[in-house]
Amino acid sequence: KTKMAAQFVSHCGSISRRDRLVKQVQQFIQVDVFGSCGTMECPRGSPRCARMLTDEYRFYFAFENSLCRDYVTEKLYNAMESHIIPVVFGGVDYSKFVPPHSVIDVQQFGTVEELVDYLKFLADNPEEYVKYFWWKEHYRITGSQPFCELCRKLHDIGTREKSQHYRDIKAWWFDGACQARAKIEF
Template sequence: SLNCPVTDCVLTNNRHHLDSMTDYDALVFHIAEPWAYSLFEKVPTLRTPSQIYVAANMESPAHTKHLLEGDANFFNWTMTYRLDSDVVWNYNNVVELDAADDRAFVGPSQRPQWRRGAENYRNETLEELARRKDKMAAQFVSHCETFSGRDELVKAIQRLMPVDVYGKCGTMECPRGSPRCARMLTDEYRFYFAFENSLCRDYVTEKLYNAMESHIIPVVFGGVDYSKFVPPHSVIDVQQFGTVEELVDYLKFLADNPEEYVKYFWWKEHYRITGSQPFCELCRKLHDIGTREKSQHYRDIKAWWFDGACQARAKIEF
């Protein structure tokens, strides 16, 4: 059970749950992987006028192997991490701290209404924690040689300050997600490098939100307007710096000034991180008669997904 506010939906991956594929209100197609001919044999040849076909994907266009070349007028809705999707399927949401409903989120959104509060924020307990931290930055990464060039960026930063790289692409080990690693990040490290593998519009993965749940500042690298995803002055965006030298100088400034460092945690007194429930939103939309009546067919979903979605290179020089 997803504990959705709209409860009369059945979500299944069993094709034989109903007698006919035309009996389903919606079919969700995972478009990250290429569709083999054997799969097309299973795609229904009949579809009712009211049936919704949904294109779902959590991978970036750079990692989408299905080229969508023969899918004109096939899909009605999109269900991806992009904020202009019909159903937004993101990793996490930011909600008001005292919100009774996790679905009453502030961001991500095209135009989020964030509070302000970093400028005058003080927290002596966190300042003391910042003084005890004795390591600069950590990164957990398992995919090397990425489209974004994040490995080269980290190497350029490492020439100017220490960065400990954990996982398959580094020399250090700690099971990501374990309580021991979470404590280590909070107690020892000042910064967490949440660098994406692709510089694509709205492409933000769990790395960012995992860091935000600890008392460590996320340093982010992506093709994203982060103001749509997280509160102001909660992350450090690499792309806002002209050079690696400028970035490292700022990180060192924060390391030397705990009272400035802790201002990046001001938002924790107003917001919290929650999981997202995209299938609940899909259920709600399926019950919204107005939405169903406005359903379209994507004439060129290939162009919608691929054209202009990703940056060829980073703005920062390295």
Template sequence: MIIKDKEGNVIGPKEEMHWEAVEAMMPINDTLKAKLSTKKIAAAWFVSNCKAPSGRDLIAKQLQTELGKYNMQVDIFGKCGKKQCPRDSMKKCLKLVETDYYFYLSFENSFADDYVTEKLLNGLNNYAVPVVYGGANYTRFMPKGIYLTAQQSRIRELAEEMVDIINDKQKYYDFFKWHKHYSYHNPRESRDIDVYCKLCALVNNQEKYLRTSVYKNFIQWWNFGNEASP
């Protein structure tokens, strides 16, 4: 993920981010209000791994149950739910997030420091409020006040909060005030940052790493050094 300011400068993510307070940001304009006015379903979740180590499937099911008490729903797309979204139709499915869903469940499959995937971008860049569940310090990626956090101990309270926000348009609008100040981008849009993302991917995927020319070249160098040693 790349974060830019309103001038287009890359500002993050960094270990310490100095966000403008949401309370101090200007209200959203009528164009954005019109875009948000088509929302009608509480939340969407796109998922293919139904037994992730983080236990996110249980959290999603609990949230689905709690929201159901208010006649609101969580639509689950993929192998773990009733809605389908083939990979070659992802853009079309994300368009549904933009037009139909108030919230997007950005639930990670495992907990690790600073581990945030494209799930967060799916919400931010498709006009849905992210509901995060993971091990990252999310203030490195977003200012407080533009996302909600799911915790196993407070799913009922989370559902109540979501319902309250859905029923209060001004509260919902405030979650999008960041649009005038920041923008979020896929790392592939930047050559400089993409290098580091690829390195990270190699380190975290041993099987793929072992197949790379970088690793093979290192082994050749290592063997040559050992053969040349007395």
């Protein structure tokens, strides 16, 4: 692998300010941005793009457009199917969604410089870099449709799970779900 990081972005100017974060990271390392928000092109879903990521890049930036506690971009799971380390930025507790030591969470760093130093460390130390792929021998990525699971539970009369009632489902679903500021300073 000869390149540091890639990102595929189709929506510019996000609430999370991920574009600003990437620009700050680009002051220290190369991050190639593909799609309508960047200068690089590769057709969405192209097998050539997936091969390129695996063959050429060490890290894939899977940055959310919003910092919400219950949302993980599908781009994270797409990256996990390749031999590339996902660098994630969102409002979720990633330990609930991915195996331990399988992603790098931007929010675990205090500054952009600390993040970049760690990425450089991994790039310069292959034995440390490959430790991020240990999980591939023990876990697998499966497709999921969360609303299908919800429907199954709603229709399963004999469910053993405790039921709950919410007077205002909109408030339950949205209130406090997203944050305005990131933990990392940029």
